[in-house]
Amino acid sequence: xxxxxxxxxxxxxxxxxxxxxxxxxxxxxxxxxxxxxxxxxxxxxxxxxxxxxxxxxxxxxxxxxxxxxxxxxxxxxxxxxxxxxxxxxxxxxxxxxxxxxxxxxxxxxxxxxxxxxxxxxxxxxxxxxxxxxxxxxxxxxxxxxxxxxxxxxxxxxxxxxxxxxxxxxxxxxxxxxxxxxxxxxxxxxxxxxxxxxxxxxxxxxxxxxxxxxxxxxxxxxxxxxxxxxxxxxxxxxxxxxxxxxxxxxxxxxxxxxxxxxxxxxxxxxxxxxxxxxxxxxxx
Amino acid sequence: xxxxxxxxxxxxxxxxxxxxxxxxxxxxxxxxxxxxxxxxxxxxxxxxxxxxxxxxxxxxxxxxxxxxxxxxxxxxxxxxxxxxxxxxxxxxxxxxxxxxxxxxxxxxxxxxxxxxxxxxxxxxxxxxxxxxxxxxxxxxxxxxxxxxxxxxxxxxxxxxxxxxxxxxxxxxxxxxxxxxxxxxxxxxxxxxxxxxxxxxxxxxxxxxxxxxxxxxxxxxxxxxxxxxxxxxxxxxxxxxxxxxxxxxxxxxxxxxxxxxxxxxxxxxxxxxxxxxxxxxxxxxxxxxxxxxxxxxxxxxxxxxxxxxxxxxxxxxxxxxxxxxxxxxxxxxxxxxxxxxxxxxxxxxxxxxxxxxxxxxxxxxxxxxxxxxxxxxxxxxxxx
Numbered sequence: 119x120x121x122x123x124x125x126x127x128x129x130x131x132x133x134x135x136x137x138x139x140x141x142x143x144x145x146x147x148x149x150x151x152x153x154x155x156x157x158x159x160x161x162x163x164x165x166x167x168x169x170x171x172x173x174x175x176x177x178x179x180x181x182x183x184x185x186x187x188x189x190x191x192x193x194x195x196x197x198x199x200x201x202x203x204x205x206x207x208x209x210x211x212x213x214x215x216x217x218x219x220x221x222x223x224x225x226x227x228x229x230x231x232x233x234x235x236x237x238x239x240x241x242x243x244x245x246x247x248x249x250x251x252x253x254x255x256x257x258x259x260x261x262x263x264x265x266x267x268x269x270x271x272x273x274x275x276x277x278x279x280x281x282x283x284x285x286x287x288x289x290x291x292x293x294x295x296x297x298x299x300x301x302x303x304x305x306x307x308x309x310x311x312x313x314x315x316x317x318x319x320x321x322x323x324x325x326x327x328x329x330x331x332x333x334x335x336x337x338x339x340x341x342x343x344x345x346x347x348x349x350x351x352x353x354x355x356x357x358x359x360x361x362x363x364x365x366x367x368x369x370x371x372x373x374x375x376x377x378x379x380x381x382x383x384x385x386x387x388x389x390x391x392x393x394x395x396x397x398x399x400x401x
Numbered sequence: 402x403x404x405x406x407x408x409x410x411x412x413x414x415x416x417x418x419x420x421x422x423x424x425x426x427x428x429x430x431x432x433x434x435x436x437x438x439x440x441x442x443x444x445x446x447x448x449x450x451x452x453x454x455x456x457x458x459x460x461x462x463x464x465x466x467x468x469x470x471x472x473x474x475x476x477x478x479x480x481x482x483x484x485x486x487x488x489x490x491x492x493x494x495x496x497x498x499x500x501x502x503x504x505x506x507x508x509x510x511x512x513x514x515x516x517x518x519x520x521x522x523x524x525x526x527x528x529x530x531x532x533x534x535x536x537x538x539x540x541x542x543x544x545x546x547x548x549x550x551x552x553x554x555x556x557x558x559x560x561x562x563x564x565x566x567x568x569x570x571x572x573x574x575x576x577x578x579x580x581x582x583x584x585x586x587x588x589x590x591x592x593x594x595x596x597x598x599x600x601x602x603x604x605x606x607x608x609x610x611x612x613x614x615x616x617x618x619x620x621x622x623x624x625x626x627x628x629x630x631x632x633x634x635x636x637x638x639x640x641x642x643x644x645x646x647x648x649x650x651x652x653x654x655x656x657x658x659x660x661x662x663x664x665x666x667x668x669x670x671x672x673x674x675x676x677x678x679x680x681x682x683x684x685x686x687x688x689x690x691x692x693x694x695x696x697x698x699x700x701x702x703x704x705x706x707x708x709x710x711x712x713x714x715x716x717x718x719x720x721x722x723x724x725x726x727x728x729x730x731x732x733x734x735x736x737x738x739x740x741x742x743x744x745x746x747x748x749x750x751x752x753x754x755x756x757x758x759x760x761x762x763x764x765x766x767x768x769x770x771x772x773x774x775x776x777x778x779x780x781x782x783x784x
Contacts (some may be wrong), residue, residue, distance in 0.1 A: 130648075214481070214482065216481060217481075217482060227672050257483045262511065263448065265510070265511040267510075267511030267512055268511075268512065269506070286502050286503060286646075287503035287504060287505060287537065288504075288537070289483075289486065290482070290483025290484070290504045290726075291483050291502040291504065294483045294485050296617045300585075329489070329632075330486055330488065330489040332492065332499070342497040358499060362502060364498065365536075388511075389511070390511065390512060
């Protein structure tokens, strides 16, 4: 049932082994400062990996009770970018600031506002350009499949593959359905935890998803009194996803091949618009 | 010939920069086509708001900032998350099939939001879609171009133009509610008129690529809040009549020369703005210039024309029946002013042949009124 385009876990694992190698090199050359910095990065990457494994476990079979509560522990003091990263790792797809804030409110403690988000993205790019690769991950814009230019207001994580960060014509819908599944999984995990169950904000969020997916919301008399069933949302979203997924993957893969020709910075933050006439020639 | 007309229009506008038509001013063409003043001001690209204000009749409220904010918020809600709500509504009402979800954002092209670039991209995508080369469905804020009176106008449907079974449909997102399948007729009419300008522009764009007008449906899809909720619903609105009217008015703009040639040679609406941005032209002189162009005031001008307050004061000053609206006007066919109507009712004026029937009706009405009010005789009853 879990649907994740080229697993973010894989990307993180690659990242972790890269960091380990870099630490070994740094210690070998006696660069203690660099090694310490890399260790910090490694710890963060491992934490991200742990978090991700937790959510995936929860969705897989056990509906593990640790998921939601574990995420709630000590989360309120994190900087905004960590909040956003955590939400994006939960969703697994590019998301708009508004959705990020709703998901954050639904599943995580601490305060996150859309105002913070808008300044965040600029800072990320500046930080990357100042010292590329010095952070374990960057929050970057999604890329348009045609121009490989940054897509307004869709945030992704740099550890994802470029295909995952590309937005094709069908991707907004595909990503919406994929996030519906992830949110339903998280609600189910929280319900299984037994302590408090899913927060009202989480149920509201799930209901909003269910309302715009065919057959996802309960039907029949007194349907609005019954809560939305996460299982039903997952099934309905999965069913519609099957309709679009192949075409969308093909679009993204084609764009991804073109993107690999770009520089690293362009692959993360997009290319500025060059020449529209070139586009016309292609079309 | 054409150049001479443009010169005259530039003269009428004076030193001010030319304003292009917008969806609003195009819609006004359909609303009050017989008004010469509005036609001349719009065709010359004059700033009507500034002229009205300088003539002593500022528009006291423009578009309400609250209405605009509400409209934008509703549009954002409908289009959020890859148009999730819009897709639901269109599937319910228009039987859009499951695979039809492709979405193209045309708000900017790779960060470039200039109208020319967006228009090029829009044309490229829509033409390819019409030719079946590109599987598009939803187009967010496409940029269309229309030639009006020899000048390029960019129209940005505040909406999504989209395709069901090989036809483009213009979708207009509005924030006034549809309650029990009924919406305010005036609001619907305004939305439809605006959308018909988009239909015409879209057809013109496709025609350049050799695609016939049938590719664009003249049925508008209106998306608005359902009942008292914030959740959107959609309805079809037939815009055939308005598309036809607007098309006719647009061809008439080409003949603006006929109207202009009737005006005095030296007439101008120049405000003589100095460096500080203050208008130096005496207000009386400007008003006198405006008075030389016949205006046709109607009460609904107040909702779409900046000159409305000026025209209303003029219409009131000469006791014109226009102030009372088209219903009264049509009832009293052949009679232009309230003074004349009252005069005929009291029998103080003699009706000519054309007015005889109307005069009899008026005298009868005056008699009835007098009887009801218990006043002796009909003649003394003042209206």
